[in-house]
Amino acid sequence: MARMNRRSMLGALAAAPLAGGLVARASGLDDRSRDVTRRRYFPNVELTTHEGKKVRFYDDLIKDKIVVINFMYADCEGICPTITTNLVKAQKILGNRIGRDIFMYSLTLSPEKDTPAALKHYAKMHGVKPGWLFLTGKPDEIEGLRRSLGFSTGNLKLDKDKANHIGMVKYGNERREWWGMVPGKAKPTWIAESILWMDETNQKPPRG
Amino acid sequence: MANISKRNRKREKEILDASKNRRELIAAQLSRRDLMKLGLLTSAGFLIPKNGLSARAPQFGGGGFGGGCFGFYGRGGTPVSPPTTAYVEAMPIPPIAQPVANADALTGPLPQAAPNTAAGEGRTRTHQAFTTLPPQKYYEVHQREADIIVHPELPVQKLWTFNGTVPGQTYVSQYGQPNLVRNFNDLPANNGGFGIQSVSTHLHNGHTPSESDGFPCDFFGQTKWYDQHYPNVLAGFASTHPPNCDINESMSTLWYHDHRVDFTAQNVYKGLAGFYLLFNQFDTGNETTGFRLPTFPDFDVPMMFNDKNFDPDTGLLFFDLANRDGILGDKFLVNGKIQPFFNVKRRRYRFRWLNGGPSRFYQFYVTKQDNTNHPFYVIANDGNLLPNPVLTSNGVRIAVAERMDVIVDFSSFAPGTKLYINNRLEQCDGAGPTDNIVAANQGNKVLEFRVTSDAVSDGSVNPATNPSFYAVPAREPEDITRCFKFDRQNGQWVINDKFFACDDVRFKVKRNNAEIWKLEGGFNWQHPVHIHFEEHQIVKRNGQTPTLIERGRKDVTRLGENDDVELFFRFRDFVGRYPMHCHNTVHEDHAMMLRFDIDDVGNTNESDCDGHHH
Numbered sequence: 001m002a003r004m005n006r007r008s009m010l011g012a013l014a015a016a017p018l019a020g021g022l023v024a025r026a027s028g029l030d031d032r033s034r035d036v037t038r039r040r041y042f043p044n045v046e047l048t049t050h051e052g053k054k055v056r057f058y059d060d061l062i063k064d065k066i067v068v069i070n071f072m073y074a075d076c077e078g079i080c081p082t083i084t085t086n087l088v089k090a091q092k093i094l095g096n097r098i099g100r101d102i103f104m105y106s107l108t109l110s111p112e113k114d115t116p117a118a119l120k121h122y123a124k125m126h127g128v129k130p131g132w133l134f135l136t137g138k139p140d141e142i143e144g145l146r147r148s149l150g151f152s153t154g155n156l157k158l159d160k161d162k163a164n165h166i167g168m169v170k171y172g173n174e175r176r177e178w179w180g181m182v183p184g185k186a187k188p189t190w191i192a193e194s195i196l197w198m199d200e201t202n203q204k205p206p207r208g
Numbered sequence: 209m210a211n212i213s214k215r216n217r218k219r220e221k222e223i224l225d226a227s228k229n230r231r232e233l234i235a236a237q238l239s240r241r242d243l244m245k246l247g248l249l250t251s252a253g254f255l256i257p258k259n260g261l262s263a264r265a266p267q268f269g270g271g272g273f274g275g276g277c278f279g280f281y282g283r284g285g286t287p288v289s290p291p292t293t294a295y296v297e298a299m300p301i302p303p304i305a306q307p308v309a310n311a312d313a314l315t316g317p318l319p320q321a322a323p324n325t326a327a328g329e330g331r332t333r334t335h336q337a338f339t340t341l342p343p344q345k346y347y348e349v350h351q352r353e354a355d356i357i358v359h360p361e362l363p364v365q366k367l368w369t370f371n372g373t374v375p376g377q378t379y380v381s382q383y384g385q386p387n388l389v390r391n392f393n394d395l396p397a398n399n400g401g402f403g404i405q406s407v408s409t410h411l412h413n414g415h416t417p418s419e420s421d422g423f424p425c426d427f428f429g430q431t432k433w434y435d436q437h438y439p440n441v442l443a444g445f446a447s448t449h450p451p452n453c454d455i456n457e458s459m460s461t462l463w464y465h466d467h468r469v470d471f472t473a474q475n476v477y478k479g480l481a482g483f484y485l486l487f488n489q490f491d492t493g494n495e496t497t498g499f500r501l502p503t504f505p506d507f508d509v510p511m512m513f514n515d516k517n518f519d520p521d522t523g524l525l526f527f528d529l530a531n532r533d534g535i536l537g538d539k540f541l542v543n544g545k546i547q548p549f550f551n552v553k554r555r556r557y558r559f560r561w562l563n564g565g566p567s568r569f570y571q572f573y574v575t576k577q578d579n580t581n582h583p584f585y586v587i588a589n590d591g592n593l594l595p596n597p598v599l600t601s602n603g604v605r606i607a608v609a610e611r612m613d614v615i616v617d618f619s620s621f622a623p624g625t626k627l628y629i630n631n632r633l634e635q636c637d638g639a640g641p642t643d644n645i646v647a648a649n650q651g652n653k654v655l656e657f658r659v660t661s662d663a664v665s666d667g668s669v670n671p672a673t674n675p676s677f678y679a680v681p682a683r684e685p686e687d688i689t690r691c692f693k694f695d696r697q698n699g700q701w702v703i704n705d706k707f708f709a710c711d712d713v714r715f716k717v718k719r720n721n722a723e724i725w726k727l728e729g730g731f732n733w734q735h736p737v738h739i740h741f742e743e744h745q746i747v748k749r750n751g752q753t754p755t756l757i758e759r760g761r762k763d764v765t766r767l768g769e770n771d772d773v774e775l776f777f778r779f780r781d782f783v784g785r786y787p788m789h790c791h792n793t794v795h796e797d798h799a800m801m802l803r804f805d806i807d808d809v810g811n812t813n814e815s816d817c818d819g820h821h822h
Binding site for chain 1 (some may be wrong): 314399400401402404406470471519522529530531532533561613621639697699700707709710711712732797798799
């Protein structure tokens with residue numbers, strides 16, 4: 001862009017329709033930002049649950065919900081069993097809210113191997129209760145989700161190493177646009193407490 | 209403007225092509241040496257400026273944004289911000305906070321020692337020093353959304369502010385005059401994409417009782433308020449280890465920022481930070497008295513540096529929610545403006561440089577128009593005046609949350625001369641800088657000084673005369689040594705293999721103990737480690753006495769890759785909960801933090817140093 005002083009720039013902003021749109025959008029920020037966030041982070045790809053049901057990622061799993069998301073794969077012998085066990089305990093702490101207003105999702109990093117049946121077996125083996133879905137899908141779309149949801153790293157060597165995959169658990173409230181992460185290896189009570197911050201009626205500071 | 213938009217699209221394609229080319233280079237596993245042989249990399253480590261290879265080539269060559277490795281490794285999903293013209297607006301100086309007349313003038317009930325839960329206070333613990341060090345000045349601050357212009361070529365931004373400005377108002381305080389700040393959470397329901405409306409405001413480096421410190425778990429929600437009591441007292445007033453209230457423990461440049469657990473990076477990025485300055489009978493703010501440092505506020509100027517990203521489509525502030533390694537911005541802001549200018553008179557200035565994050569390390573030089581270097585003096589590290597000024601010809605390194613007070617002398621320049629604050633430290637991703645110092649014409653010139661012809665006098669001390677400020681307090685034998693390894697496990701950040709939790713007290717320090725803490729860095733990542741409440745001295749860095757600039761009192765210590773750093777502390781006066789954490793706010797939010805408590809018993813947790821060292 002050629003150098004412009006402030007006055008000429010402001011003049012240009014006012015005159016041109018495109019730039020005028022920029023300004024108008026700024027005031028409509030709150031309505032738009034959820035849409036921007038959806039497009040950037042939550043592709044509406046089709047996934048299959050461990051019950052064999054087809055779902056759309058954004059429309060069916062994320063929109064208007066408090067959600068808990070992690071990545072795993074069924075024959076992972078590293079951190080997955082610990083994390084799944086912690087999440088099972090967190091599910092127990094959160095009780096019947098899971099499946100009512102809080103939803104848990106585990107996406108496989110091995111969509112080629114992890115069929116819905118394999119994931120169902122994994123869920124059953126760990127004592128997973130309703131309200132928590134294990135999900136598989138097209139490998140490239142799962143890879144896209146892994147990146148957009150924050151389960152990849154810029155360090156490419158680390159990123160390729162599946163055994164060293166990201167052990168964080170993402171939690172959020174889509175409507176309020178609150179998105180945080182808690183380590184999957186943290187204590188289940190802490191994981192549950194972090195998830196409950198996403199309940200907008202709960203603004204109490206934590207225990208301790 | 210339609211032209212610009214078209215150019216943007218063309219440019220986006222260039223960027224995509226460039227990133228594709230770079231991916232191919234990486235996939236081919238070409239080493240730095242191979243790239244140089246192929247003529248694709250300069251000796252300074254940059255991709256050569258060729259369209260479709262270095263995303264920066266067409267637009268920013270020579271424009272102060274030549275920093276080489278942008279987009280090379282880590283920026284991944286982070287968009288390239290819209291172009292902005294450099295140096296079109298003056299750098300703002302944050303307004304000075306004004307106290308209300310007295311306690312009665314505060315909105316709401318009179319302050320009290322116990323939390324006033326019934327009246328909507330979010331505090332949960334009683335003030336420790338409310339009656340012994342009673343407030344003399346009362347402030348009221350409202351955290352609220354405001355319309356902020358970061359650059360005239362970008363749309364108005366809805367940022368979160370303290371009383372309507374970014375940075376927030378500057379508190380100007382005197383030792384011996386305790387403050388009470390009534391802190392209201394008036395943040396809006398909609399966050400515009402990131403940030404959370406529950407907050408905990410930390411006074412960084414304050415000798416502050418735990419309940420007023422802004423502990424990450426003391427957050428309070430919308431419509432609540434929180435009374436924070438800042439005693440502004442010299443450390444050691446109740447110590448069993450004289451000298452008590454040693455003047456050599458005076459602090460000067462503090463800052464405040466949001467510290468809400470898991471959401472600090474988002475909330476601070478959105479604007480919740482400001483300065484808090486402390487003066488005393490030596491560091492007076494008047495160049496005719498005391499140490500005769502340049503007079504505040506005319507010649508003593510705080511500068512907060514941030515790097516941020518803006519959405520290429522909307523021009524609005526963009527925070528990458530998918531990043532856990534560290535966020536690097538491609539726009540450089542000083543006191544909330546992108547690449548401002550600042551008029552200076554032909555004399556000495558004290559600048560209080562603060563790296564406000566979120567993740568980048570800087571090495572700031574003052575660069576002349578012909579790209580030669582203008583040396584300056586560092587007089588304070590982390591807001592603590594050094595024993596003597598330190599002249600530097602190779603800039604000063606500043607990690608997130610570190611402060612460096614510097615004296616820059618413009619007296620030798622003709623009116624009309626331009627100089628630049630120039631970041632010449634190469635950093636490619638959140639892991640930390642490469643330690644390459646780029647050529648002066650390739651750095652990030654974040655601010656332009658313009659020397660004016662105004663008549664001027666200068667009564668400030670000439671640092672070349674080597675004046676003495678504060679001596680480093682003598683150390684005493686430690687009561688205990690504790691060891692901490694900062695590392696990464698499965699993309700999660702750990703200290704001694706554990707994660708932060710509010711109710712997990714990792715160790716207890718006995719009040720009046722002297723302690724040595726050994727910090728160890730992990731492979732491949734750098735961390736600026738901040739410890740609340742008590743300052744420390746760096747005893748040794750990798751077995752060596754630290755540099756002159758680090759030979760003072762610190763509250764943030766940079767931990768380089770595999771570094772071993774030994775710190776000395778005394779813990780005095782107050783009890784309660786405090787954190788130690790990485791101040792790369794993205795690491796911090798991904799659990800690289802621990803809680804320790806100070807009480808009158810203590811324990812020996814985390815002192816098994818053999819277990820932690822390799």
